[in-house]
Amino acid sequence: MSVWEQIDQPVLLIDEAIARANIERMAERAKERAVTFRPHFKTHQSAQIGEWFREAGVEKITVSSVEMAEYFANHGWKDILIAFSMNPRQTKRINALARRVHLGILIENMDVLPPIYLFGVEPLDVWLKVDVGNGRTGVDWQDKKGLHEICEVVTRIPRLRLTGLLTHSGHSYHAGSPEVVNIIFREGVDRLNQLRDDLEAAGFSGLKVSVGDTPGCSLCEDWSGIDEVRPGNFVLYDAQQANEGSCEIENIAVALACPVVAKHPTRREVVVYGGAIHLSKDYLEVEGIISYGLPALVRNDCWGDPIPYARVDRLSQEHGILWIPGPEFEQIAVGDLVCILPAHSCLTVQSMGDYLSLNGEKITTFNKKAA
Amino acid sequence: MSVWEQIDQPVLLIDEAIARANIERMAERAKERAVTFRPHFKTHQSAQIGEWFREAGVEKITVSSVEMAEYFANHGWKDILIAFSMNPRQTKRINALARRVHLGILIENMDVLPPIYLFGVEPLDVWLKVDVGNGRTGVDWQDKKGLHEICEVVTRIPRLRLTGLLTHSGHSYHAGSPEVVNIIFREGVDRLNQLRDDLEAAGFSGLKVSVGDTPGCSLCEDWSGIDEVRPGNFVLYDAQQANEGSCEIENIAVALACPVVAKHPTRREVVVYGGAIHLSKDYLEVEGIISYGLPALVRNDCWGDPIPYARVDRLSQEHGILWIPGPEFEQIAVGDLVCILPAHSCLTVQSMGDYLSLNGEKITTFNKKAA
Numbered sequence: 001m002s003v004w005e006q007i008d009q010p011v012l013l014i015d016e017a018i019a020r021a022n023i024e025r026m027a028e029r030a031k032e033r034a035v036t037f038r039p040h041f042k043t044h045q046s047a048q049i050g051e052w053f054r055e056a057g058v059e060k061i062t063v064s065s066v067e068m069a070e071y072f073a074n075h076g077w078k079d080i081l082i083a084f085s086m087n088p089r090q091t092k093r094i095n096a097l098a099r100r101v102h103l104g105i106l107i108e109n110m111d112v113l114p115p116i117y118l119f120g121v122e123p124l125d126v127w128l129k130v131d132v133g134n135g136r137t138g139v140d141w142q143d144k145k146g147l148h149e150i151c152e153v154v155t156r157i158p159r160l161r162l163t164g165l166l167t168h169s170g171h172s173y174h175a176g177s178p179e180v181v182n183i184i185f186r187e188g189v190d191r192l193n194q195l196r197d198d199l200e201a202a203g204f205s206g207l208k209v210s211v212g213d214t215p216g217c218s219l220c221e222d223w224s225g226i227d228e229v230r231p232g233n234f235v236l237y238d239a240q241q242a243n244e245g246s247c248e249i250e251n252i253a254v255a256l257a258c259p260v261v262a263k264h265p266t267r268r269e270v271v272v273y274g275g276a277i278h279l280s281k282d283y284l285e286v287e288g289i290i291s292y293g294l295p296a297l298v299r300n301d302c303w304g305d306p307i308p309y310a311r312v313d314r315l316s317q318e319h320g321i322l323w324i325p326g327p328e329f330e331q332i333a334v335g336d337l338v339c340i341l342p343a344h345s346c347l348t349v350q351s352m353g354d355y356l357s358l359n360g361e362k363i364t365t366f367n368k369k370a371a
Numbered sequence: 372m373s374v375w376e377q378i379d380q381p382v383l384l385i386d387e388a389i390a391r392a393n394i395e396r397m398a399e400r401a402k403e404r405a406v407t408f409r410p411h412f413k414t415h416q417s418a419q420i421g422e423w424f425r426e427a428g429v430e431k432i433t434v435s436s437v438e439m440a441e442y443f444a445n446h447g448w449k450d451i452l453i454a455f456s457m458n459p460r461q462t463k464r465i466n467a468l469a470r471r472v473h474l475g476i477l478i479e480n481m482d483v484l485p486p487i488y489l490f491g492v493e494p495l496d497v498w499l500k501v502d503v504g505n506g507r508t509g510v511d512w513q514d515k516k517g518l519h520e521i522c523e524v525v526t527r528i529p530r531l532r533l534t535g536l537l538t539h540s541g542h543s544y545h546a547g548s549p550e551v552v553n554i555i556f557r558e559g560v561d562r563l564n565q566l567r568d569d570l571e572a573a574g575f576s577g578l579k580v581s582v583g584d585t586p587g588c589s590l591c592e593d594w595s596g597i598d599e600v601r602p603g604n605f606v607l608y609d610a611q612q613a614n615e616g617s618c619e620i621e622n623i624a625v626a627l628a629c630p631v632v633a634k635h636p637t638r639r640e641v642v643v644y645g646g647a648i649h650l651s652k653d654y655l656e657v658e659g660i661i662s663y664g665l666p667a668l669v670r671n672d673c674w675g676d677p678i679p680y681a682r683v684d685r686l687s688q689e690h691g692i693l694w695i696p697g698p699e700f701e702q703i704a705v706g707d708l709v710c711i712l713p714a715h716s717c718l719t720v721q722s723m724g725d726y727l728s729l730n731g732e733k734i735t736t737f738n739k740k741a742a
Binding site: 007008009042064065066067084085086087088089090093108109111112115135136137170259261262263264267271273276277280281282314316317318319321333334335346347350351353367368369370 | 378379380413435436437438455456457458459460461464479480482483486506507508541630632633634635638642644647648651652653685687688689690692704705706717718721722724738739740741
């Protein structure tokens with residue numbers, strides 16, 4: 001039975017060969033530059049896909065929650081960074097985890113240190129979360145006084161190892177061009193290095209610099225001043241990343257297969273079973289027009305290229321409305337499948353909870369559904 | 372232990388008393404008008420919450436997928452309408468389900484009838500899905516020829532019971548005022564009644580009229596010409612519905628409790644653990660400004676009113692960035708909880724997978740997580 005015949009509801013397909021090539025390429029980029037590769041696992045969220053990383057030589061990983069750290073610790077990972085500002089309500093869970101694995105956390109304010117001091121008995125790597133311009137979270141890179149103070153307190157708590165300076169240049173996702181991605185990437189690295197020099201002069205020595213965004217790590221060649229990279233999305237990529245130039249369409253490793261349930265020829269619209277609860281409501285903009293993904297026809301054993309000029313025009317809970325202006329509209333029948341390259345693969349993986357490989361194998365995630 | 376003390380990660384709280392009052396009110400509206408109440412269960416998605424409906428006298432339900440129909444059939448529901456255009460790839464599952472329960476399906480094109488004819492052996496209610504102006508899916512209400520043809524074929528297949536005309540006036544969700552909701556609601560009902568008369572004249576008699584949107588069923592008093600209503604969102608309501616005037620803020624039955632992990636005073640921003648993977652990326656617009664929900668402070672045993680002028684300004688995968696311009700900013704500390712009334716409760720429930728009641732009881736859904 002082909003993979004297509006067994007699909008009767010929305011299914012997230014993964015092309016293992018593409019994902020493995022994406023992993024290999026990024027691992028190679030880090031190796032060539034002698035930079036530690038600590039990939040972010042929040043995109044794929046899967047113990048099985050984690051093994052593909054292990055086969056590419058990865059031993060250190062990044063996750064985005066304590067819950068996800070627990071999952072990967074249960075699957076044999078021994079060196080985990082929780083790249084989310086320390087949540088003091090989870091101090092006991094963090095401490096329990098630190099008993100089992102080499103654990104890193106992010107600190108961006110002093111308020112979370114007393115609970116660690118009170119409850120913590122296990123050693124922890126502490127990274128200072130620095131905002132180099134993204135404006136989401138972290139200590140402002142210009143707030144030297146604030147950063148010195150945190151370093152001062154951290155170094156006085158014996159079990160905390162002040163490890164380095166970490167940022168996420170999330171503003172690179174909307175940079176608009178590879179040139180601007182490069183500027184944002186280097187600006188972030190340079191700001192962290194300035195800070196490192198300042199802190200070194202103040203007696204806090206040996207600090208590492210960690211950066212993370214997929215656009216920067218995919219497109220920028222100069223990694224000087226970086227000790228560790230933490231990209232995540234690159235393993236799957238998606239339509240947003242292709243649209244921003246971080247990857248080619250053929251590097252996208254996932255597509256949502258959706259049954260066609262209706263056609264409306266006067267509007268050139270195809271209605272699929274596949275909506276906001278499968279793709280998420282994230283979108284990309286092409287020439288000012290929003291699309292919730294890129295529709296593609298199925299081929300023998302994989303999905304094809306995106307249909308030219310087509311878009312996922314609207315999503316409701318279970319419905320996806322595709323606009324197909326070209327002759328492909330006539331090639332699609334009710335009962336067929338259409339594939340959608342997701343706008344944002346991280347959120348689509350989270351929504352779906354598991355994958356189907358092109359050879360019909362189910363691949364589960366941290367977030368798999370009970371049913 | 373209070374419900375607040377046990378929360379260390381984003382949790383979807385449900386106020387059972389509010390939800391039960393919402394159910395009671397809508398059941399009463401239908402009863403007063405002698406209209407069948409077939410609530411849509413896609414919003415709450417929970418067998419336990421389904422029991423609250425049963426206690427209010429509900430016996431017939433609506434769902435949005437075959438999978439959800441199977442779940443509720445497994446929880447004792449015997450009369451289920453799958454309000455999603457027939458997906459021919461699920462014909463065998465539909466047939467298996469029709470062996471166990473009184474089942475209804477939606478038809479909007481002829482292409483799906485041959486698979487039913489070939490595989491179907493169980494009786495099915497068939498509703499014609501009519502587009503009365505929403506422009507999402509269904510046969511255009513003006514396409515009388517198309518509707519006659521479908522009726523003709525359906526009545527020739529012995530096990531199919533041509534039951535009625537059904538629409539979802541989804542455009543009422545963005546009507547902007549109760550007056551416009553009323554116009555859209557009545558327009559839809561009137562168009563279905565015109566069609567019913569036409570089809571009656573053509574020999575297709577006894578057809579019912581079914582309508583469904585929460586704004587219309589909440590706000591409109593005149594239900595003449597309606598046999599069945601299928602609202603769903605009203606059980607929980609949400610910030611979008613309150614913003615459109617379909618409910619009051621105090622009718623909203625759910626809120627996402629989120630740990631505070633950082634504050635950025637110069638930007639008046641509070642960073643919470645609670646992002647797109649919890650709330651979904653759906654939003655409301657208030658005076659042209661987007662918000663992904665309404666932040667509220669916690670009270671002793673429930674959440675409070677929305678914080679004036681505050682908004683959920685940005686969401687990333689796990690982060691929510693709240694903008695709190697008023698004095699409430701100073702009342703919030705790292706380590707506290709803040710509640711967020713979701714923009715769109717259906718998608719938040721889907722993202723979260725289960726609820727916590729205010730007395731600390733876990734309430735699971737169809738979509739519950741395995742972990």
